[in-house]
Amino acid sequence: MASSTSTQKKVIKTNLQDCKIIEIPSIKDPRGTIGVVEHDVIPFETKRVYYLYDVPSDASRGGHAHINLCQFLIPVSGSFDVILHDGEIHKKVTLNKPNKGLLITSGIWRELENFSAGSVCLVLASAVFEEADYIRDFNEFKLRKAR
Structure with missing residues (x-):
């Protein structure tokens, strides 16, 4: 039997203030720029x-x-918009500079849209894929946030 602390039962307490743009350190020289994470x-x-x-x-x-x-x-490369929602409020962040990335914490609903031609979104994740970690229904997400 699953314990009450299983992934499916966890209540999520993060908010949009936990998400932020982070400038990526870069090394510039005449041959080009290297972004380092x-x-x-x-x-x-x-x-x-x-x-x-x-x-x-x-x-x-x-x-x-x-x-x-x-x-x-x-x-x-290119640009796209990220719509973030914490269960109460939402905001749109436009990403269009390769030296600035967006940190999205756990417990935040996200949608990516408005991709420009040739855009590439690189994602660094804190864990390997695990379907049980996903909340794919927005109403379920809002219920968990309200607890």
């Missing part, structure tokens, strides 16, 4: 890296929240 740039150890590309401009990605996982989104 190391241990002191984001507040978690990266366990999974993936990227979104060839997303049609009228499509959206995301549409879920995570119970435990945190993410850092980097617009490697």
Whole structure:
């Protein structure tokens, strides 16, 4: 029998103030610029890296929240909007500079939309994929946040 502290039972207490834009340190020289994301740039150890590309401009990605996982989104190329919701309020963040990433903490609903042609979104995640960590129904998300 599952315990009451299982992933499915956890109440989420984060809010939008926990999400923030983080400037990525860079090394510039005449040959170009290198953006460096190391241990002191984001507040978690990266366990999974993936990227979104060839997303049609009228499509959206995301549409879920995570119970435990945190993410850092980097617009490697082009631009896109991230709609964040903490159960009470929402805000839109436009990502369009590869030297600035968005930290999304656990317990935040996210939707990615308005992808420009050729855009690439690099995602650094604090854990490997685990379906049980996802909340894919917005009403369930709001219920968990209200507890």
